Amino acid sequence: MRTNIVLIGFMGAGKTSVAKLLARKLEKKVVSSDQEIVKKTGKSIATIFTVEGEKHFRDLEKQTIAKISQRNNCIIDCGGGVVLNEENIALLKEKGTVVYLETSPEEIYERLKSETQRPLLNTAEPKQQIKKLFKDRRGLYEKAADATIVTDRKSLQMIVEEIEQFLTRRIS
Numbered sequence: 493m494r495t496n497i498v499l500i501g502f503m504g505a506g507k508t509s510v511a512k513l514l515a516r517k518l519e520k521k522v523v524s525s526d527q528e529i530v531k532k533t534g535k536s537i538a539t540i541f542t543v544e545g546e547k548h549f550r551d552l553e554k555q556t557i558a559k560i561s562q563r564n565n566c567i568i569d570c571g572g573g574v575v576l577n578e579e580n581i582a583l584l585k586e587k588g589t590v591v592y593l594e595t596s597p598e599e600i601y602e603r604l605k606s607e608t609q610r611p612l613l614n615t616a617e618p619k620q621q622i623k624k625l626f627k628d629r630r631g632l633y634e635k636a637a638d639a640t641i642v643t644d645r646k647s648l649q650m651i652v653e654e655i656e657q658f659l660t661r662r663i664s
């Protein structure tokens with residue numbers, strides 16, 4: 493039985509906040525791929541990117557997904573780049589329904605413009621970088637998704653309700 497709900501989407505899409513509220517409502521546990529990496533290494537995501545590089549981070553992310561994807565009854569809050577490796581998605585789908593939180597690049601920029609904890613956006617032109625990454629990844633998110641929920645201009649409660657409605661429709 494697929495009892496996990498897997499949240500994917502770009503940085504700033506609201507995956508972590510949605511995961512917490514959804515978990516409370518559905519009485520499931522939250523597990524975050526980034527938090528598991530931080531726990532395992534004792535380092536922040538930003539430090540891993542700066543000191544060891546993105547390739548090393550992606551290897552850690554892959555190992556982490558292999559482990560957490562096999563749990564049951566969890567809301568899995570995935571880092572935005574989890575779709576870059578299709579093995580991650582295949583594993584997550586074994587026990588989970590994948591929900592894509594779709595957010596426009598404009599809204600992502602507004603939400604993250606004063607953030608410092610997203611190493612991939614630590615560039616001179618974060619707006620351009622968001623547009624480029626979004627263009628590269630959009631198709632991957634869409635392909636992985638069992639459901640897509642548009643989050644622009646919606647409250648957390650509205651987003652969680654839409655996910656619940658999708659889950660109810662799917663069961664009945």
Ligand code: S3P
Nearest residue numbers: 502503504526571572573610611
């Ligand atoms: C990343 C997203 C981040 C984190 C890392 C890389 C990405 O997670 O995993 O900085 O490649 O999109 P959030 O999506 O939770 O910000």
